[in-house]
Amino acid sequence: MTPYLYAVPALGIFALLYTWLRAGWVTKQDAGDERMTTIAGYIADGAIAFLKAEYKVLALFGLIAGAFLFYLGSTSGNSSPVIVIAFLLGAVFSALAGFIGMKIATKANVRTAQAAKTSLSTALNVSFSGGSVMGMGVAGLAVLGLGSLFIVFYKMFVPSGLANGMEMVKALEVLTGFSLGAESIALFARVGGGIYTKAADVGADLVGKVEAGIPEDDPRNPATIADNVGDNVGDVAGMGADLFGSYVATILATMVLGREVTVTNDQFGGLSPIFLPMAIAGMGILASLIGILCVRVKEGGNVQAALNLGNYISVAISAVASYGLIMWILPAGNFTIRGISFDALHVFYAVLVGLVVGTLMSIITEYYTAMGKRPVNSIIQQSSTGHATTVIGGLAVGMESTVLPILVLAAGIVLSYEAAGLYGVAIAAAGMMATTAMQLAIDAFGPIADNAGGIAEMCELPKEVRERTDILDAVGNTTAATGKGFAIASAALTSLALFAAFMGTANITSIDISKAPVLAGVFIGAMIPFIFSSLAIAAVGRAAMAMVQEVRRQFREIPGIMEGTGRPEYEKCVAISTQAAIREMILPGAIALLTPIIVGFGCRGMFSNASSPEVLGGLLVGVTVSGVLMAMFQSNAGGAWDNAKKSFEKGVMVNGVMQYKGSDAHKASVTGDTVGDPFKDTSGPSMNILIKLMSIVSLVIAPHIAEKGGERGMAPVQLEKQRIETAVQPRVRYAESLAPAAAKVVLTALRQVK
DSSP, rough: OOOOGGGGHHHHHHHHHHHHHHHHHHHHOOOOOOHHHHHHHHHHHHHHHHHHHHHHHHHHHHHHHHHHHHHHSHHHSSTTTTTHHHHHHHHHHHHHHHHHHHHHHHHHHHHHHHOOOOOOOHHHHHHHHHHHHHHHOOOOOHHHHHHHHHHHHHHHHOOTTTTTHHHHHHHHHOOOOOOOOHHHHHHHHHHHHHHHHHHHHHHHHIIIIIOOOTTTTOOTTTTTTHHHHEEEEEEEIIIHHHHHHHHHHHHHHHHHHHOOOOOOOOOTOOOHHHHHHHHHHHHHHHHHHHHHHHHOOOOOOOOHHHHHHHHHHHHHHHHHHHHHHHHSSSSSSSSEEEEEEHHHHHHHHHHHHHHHHHHHHHHHHHHHSSSSSSHHHHHHHHHHTTTTHHHHHHHHHHTTTTHHHHHHHHHHHOOOOOOOOHHHHHHHHHHHHHTTHHHHHHHHHHHHHHHHHHHHTTTOOHHHHHHHHHHHHHHHHHHHHHHHHHHHHHHHHHHHHHHHHHHTTTTTOOTTTTSHHHHHHHHHHHHHHHHHHHHHHHHHHHHHHHHHHHHHHHHHHHHTTTTTTOOHHHHHHHHHHHHHHHHHHHHHHHHHHHHHHHHHTTTTTTTTSSOHHHHHHHHHHHHHHHHHHHHHHHHHHHHHHHHHHTTTSSSSTTTEEEEEEESSSHHHHHHHHHHHIIIIIIIHHHHHHHHHHHHHHHHHHHHHHHHOOOOOOOOOHHHHHHHHHHHHHHHHHHHHHHOOOHHHHHHHHHOOOO
């Protein structure tokens, strides 16, 4: 085995070393006075309490799912009971990724508020450093876990060293368990964290800002601590687990397709197409680190421009470095996957397509959600005529915002496929995800800045402190939206790559939607994101109702609360959000996990004209297309509503009249933001995990339904003979040029093997 494989986990360790050193630097910064540290302590304690409660439930899920995987691994020749170990490690690493981000965020928030007393640049340095800890931690854990497990499973299951044999099929099938564990935890973390944060946010807004007329983070509001806790468990821990799962799934899907690529004269013993996505991920850690170090802003400078500069530097370095990696790793000559021929240069073109798609998606999302742009301004103008028109305007913006991203994605899929077939689509997704560490650093900075503003408000810090944190918070709202756009784009390409890998593993060559069972599967799949969204949004609504009633009760029953002499019972609001999130996250998660299993195993032998893998493939087509559109619509509508509301805080011109916070138009914008909260922070972001998780579950069960119910697909022995023939074709062509008659005899003999 090539020693270069060990460089991948080594780069993961390097990223974790940076995480440890930078986290230490953040911790050493001044945390402010006793009142500030007390408030920050409430937030940290609430976040830890939620994660403990959530992880207890997820531990039980892990045991049940592990037992099911052990059974599947024990009953299939293409899998192994060892898949349970990969699954549990993926789950633990995903939970750890979220925990690292949440832990540093609860330390950086109060230190950012204290730094804002000095200057904007100092506050940005602290908050962005906290975000970079999360970004590098997630990337480091993903690369370390996946790279190390691949080395172990390669030694365990591929003693022959053949990269395109059935032994490698088994190794990668077992490795798929790591991605399944990561995505499973990500879904529960995203849904649970989203329900938590939006229940508190909606309750705090409706009673505090609308009914009582007090500021968003006023210490008199009983839900304000729960609201700030929610920023950490939803936007930080949830997002960390989300992109950890995306990162792993993208690399894994490319590795699975890389096994099908035919290569000759390979210095890596046929492993080069499998090794390449891991190498790109490792390189992306270094590119992201350079971009992170380039984020700087002077007092009065443009924070958004500084973050964009760091991001563009990371993308540019990734593009240049990818060229060198591809030309070094892939051998000269042509490669083949499923009848498509390409070379190393075209693989590089596919990576460029992925980087461009990721950048364009961020730019488009920023346009539709940023303050001062036409979409948000249109919502602001409609706020002047009431709550209903504000909601209508936001819905229209969200629907419109799907057009350009889908066109970009469609172009990216076509161009990457033309460059290198299905491997090109997968490697394009890997190229897009290369700068995940940088993307997460930018995304996590937002909730830290938001918490810093909340602490400044609750501790009644000087006005200039809140002004500086508000600048960071406003940028953070946009970066959070662009981060979601990036995650959606990566999920779309990753799901397509996983779908292609599923078809190969399930031994099917096409999905024929003219067959009634397959078309039915498409419709059922398209329905899943809608019922999933309904459950998530309804859960937020129920939890928010309980929160509103509790806040009203405290305002009514606690003496002196509005005068500032009575202390609100913050812990009761924290408990409401925690209990609601844990209870309500189970059913949406069960739908995502069980639907592919029910369809895959339930349809075996049921239809005369369609196999079980075909019907399951139709389900994946429906859920992917519907889920991507729902994710874009909800995330962008919510982000636009949010920044429309924030535009009133400094004053905005509405129909020729300057409107400020507290005006009727502002109150209407608060309603729009409240409607958009579960869109952008609960249901919308969960869509990308939903479509990836269902694809990964399908990939895990593919060998089992193909062996037992996929008679219309190619049998494993026939498939292996075809792969052997594909592997020897370059040699046959060479022999044919020397001895045409002899080569013809050899090729005929190979094709007639029964």
